[in-house]
Amino acid sequence: MSLEGQVAVVTGGARGVGELLARKLSARGAKVALLGLEPELLKEVSGRLHTESDWWHVDVTDHEAMARVAAEVKERFGKVDVVVANAGVAAGGPFADSDPVAWRRVIEVNLIGGAVTGRAFLPVLMESRGYFLQIASLAAITPAPMMSAYCASKSGVEAFAHSLRAEVGYKGVRVGVGYLSWTDTDMVRGADEDDVMRELRQRLPWPSNRTYPLGPAVDRIVAGIERRSAHVYAQWWLRGMQSVRGYLPGLIATVGQREMRRFDPRLGNVRKGLVGAGGAADEQVRTGSDHSITR
Template structure:
């Protein structure tokens, strides 16, 4: 019997990219789905595509009562929550001196507080049903990139949040995993490539496989496997695990050396491109921020 069939999964950031593709993959395995995102239209379209076993709740992960309401709707409809994929996340562009401070804060709010709110809302049901949580971090947690400080900090933060959470809830029957991915062909990466030539050059100058982009489908397969096996770690691609083990080298003076060759040229270029854009994140994120400020929009 399929170990996932009949389970109920809560997925944040479900409207697009990895969240949407994982929702489709889990649906094919017989999983009932509670899908949340701030982007209401594509979220509703996804739920309609997946049928009666998918519930869409448009809400902001930065709003704890809204997340508690989403979980309550899921529990009422499906009986409880067995699995959580804390996937919602955004990035900002620009150096610490140039990035818009409000955007910087929004990245931390979504990527860190959003994970806390998701877990806090779902945890009572997860404890009741001996559930599993997969927190989405990133290779950026231990391989930082200049111009992406908010994203780097947030992903390091949620990794350690997952580590602390694991210690808190293991005795209550809940397992916690953390996912670390390199660049995945998601809207986040696509938007950055479209907006910033400096981002594309940064990827081109990264050594070895570090600048390569991996398909969403490959990431989905790894996430589904982790959810099925209640894994402690999910690395996408697999070589990210080797980088994780070598993190002290990555952030050493030796590890900095190659990146520092390109910073004096690429970081000012990124800052200039951000200035011309008039925004420190993607146009899509900027539009959704307006929805977050006024949900009636």
């Protein structure tokens, strides 16, 4: 399906996957609405797009604010054809020693934020018979030690999207799940700043131990949006993981115990809190301002 003249909403649009996705959608003729927590970056990204665009500073976990944004996007562009629930944060480290506020925030942004985004924009997607893409992760397919909040949130959004697809398909709305492995974003680079997290990831089996370039991953996401795909794989090998996912929890439980024992003396030094520039922006909003919309 051509994206020419379509209206696409991208949450987490200030950086990383969301920023590049907005640029590539715009290059294919889509008008773009950017949502996120970093107004200066959102404005900058919006100003560089090839097509008509606008931006909204909003917390995706705030239901009332997101409902207002959905109404404003519809008023601004006249319709919404595509919504990509991309906003996300991450935290790593042993669950027992984790910061409970940061752990909970990962669930709130990634899972609750995806659901709030869907709830806010479903009415306009039903009008256009549009497409809702929920960005998940390899973490939805396979669990991993030191990533309990992130894995739980991404497994949750995968299940949410599958449930939603069954609910709204007869109304003409298609729903997809996007899967990414480790991709070169601020989030992954932020996680790699911790020596233990970086070394643990490097010890994963190939090809899951690599960091993949952002451009080709986003190209695959754009192609999935054009096809209105039920499943979108940002790296080629992720599709094959679906066929073996039932065996992975037991395998990882065995191997993970060995790795945790190896790193046990250093686990107390793992950084607590959200990782990367996006995590820092989220923490700043929660501690320094309210959830109001700023234009």
